Amino acid sequence: MDRDRPRPPDVRRRRLDPDPPQRRRRPGRQHPRPDLRHPDAGGPRLQRDDAPARRRHPHRHPRGCRTHAGRRRGRGLDRRPGHSDEQGGTALSSTSETGTKVRVRMAPSPTGSPHVGLARTALFNWAFARHHGGTFVFRIEDTDAARNSQESLDGLIEVMQWLGLDWDEGPVVGGPHAPYRQSERSEIYADVLAKLRESKFTYDCYCTTEEVEARRKASGSKVMGYDGFCRELSDEQLAAFRAEDRKPVVRFRMPDGEITFDDLVRGDITFQTEFVPDFALARANGDPLYTLVAPVDDLLMEITHVLRGEDLLSSTPRQIALYDALAQIGVGNGSVPRVGHLPYVMGEGNKKLSKRDPQAHLMAYRDQGFLPEGLLNYLALLGWAIAADRDIFSLDEMVAAFDIKDVNPNPARFDLKKAEAINAAHLRRLSLDDLTARVTPFLQAAGVLTTPVSVADAQLLEQAMPLVSERINKLTEAVEMLDWLFVDEDHFTRDEADVAKLLDDDGRAVVRASYDAVSGLTEWSTAAIQDALQKRLVDELGLKPRNAFGPVRVAVTGRRVSPPLFESMELLGRERSLARLQSALA
């Protein structure tokens, strides 16, 4: 990897910036920061010795390279199983990362119903783990008790299982780093927090949001967020706050300088920390916040790669600074995960797909009769491509081909039409047996089939499936396609609009003629039925086929749209078919 190669030491080296000249003008900020330099110069780190924000564009399209042997740059050397491609470069050859098995995680908060953005993130993490023979950890970030719910957690698990994205550690399956629900890890965080408070990396902050806001207005500062007021409180100030019985939040002291990290999908990204305010690690009541808990768990669970949504991009510098602090107080084994930020999944217009958007909900896709492999295939296309001229592929194929460097950083619009088309393609790849099995629960849910399915119905279904397999694009569509075949005659009904349109006087005349043509048939087969109807309606009455068979179709199946008519009548059987032709005349 180009960007992983060692930098030429001559050009880019720069002095260590010994006295950050008044970068922070906010109160308390001009104090010397704790030394956060990390012994290993590798991955994402505070980089005070680097040239400013000189972005090297990542070379992230290795497929092209394979055909240009001359351009292959160090890549492919580190493709051994268990070794992430991302670990190959010398610049990252810190002991912490070399030779480490890939461990990724997805860490959703159980709030609301699971949405497609989450599934996309889960999919990419899962594919990354599987591609590298690594471990996929499922962790529940439920530190915000007010917003979490058990239903949501259940939904998360259910959806992951439906999608077939299996996890190696996490809820249900457990694992060496259990528990995987953060709400059950309070002691861990309390312990870390206590250590942090003993260090210089944090300070207690007594400010209220209103006070901070008021100070900003007064100062006219352009920088939002916390202003560092409580960084260095005098004893008197401290005493005064305590006398007021204020409870402090624990704040992380952002170091001065700049932080550069090599984003797995975006390349180098640099933040000046003066624009990254000191952030709270725990509430005044002591509850840890996401800001603390996610980095702590990533370290403790030995996560090597964090692939997450772009919305977390700007919180990355604080996490990197915190990783450093945590390493220094002995949390984790000294290695730090690399991060990659996946593009947004957008909804209509230019808005991020929100939970309010009906298109966002995964359960809805399942209930509509999407195939998990279809939805997953579509989701994979949002920011990734398996090849220039192909977009239908299996999960296995994705795993084999998936490379985080191929992920496109642009936000992608969710396009239902395309999702359905991809899903339809997968539907057509299914064997008849498989499709039958998948369609059955939907038929049962709709009351078309009983549970369990009777032997007779099962046979009928088996005969009918070839007629519908290429006619449906979602599993649910089988219901309307087949209900007429299974309903008992007492409950058979016809679509009113279709009846009005096709069973008018002319239509009924056609049905009457059909009844006559077919009632005397000695052999009740598709061919015989077709032959008889064709002769009578088309040849003798001179009707156009589409006009001839439309009314018959509505009479027999109750709908204008159905499986092929003659086959349908054969399946329905002579008696029921004749009865329906008869009843259409009433």
Next chain:
RNA sequence: GCCCCCGUUGUGUAGCGGCCUAGCACGGCGCCCUCUCACGGCGUUAGCGCCGGUUCGAAUCCGGUCGGGGGUACCA
């Protein structure tokens, strides 16, 4: 406001300095197939945000600009 990310047809993407009069797919439109629907086949539509620069040559490299998005919490 400030910081960060992103910018190829309507949508998702391919593109890695000449292979590009920009490929594929979805959508749209039209046609064919046809007992309905669907499938399938054929054709068609429309794009490198803009301005400069580097180069013999730029979608591709550089600078700027404009536009979109996100962040700026005692949410995640």
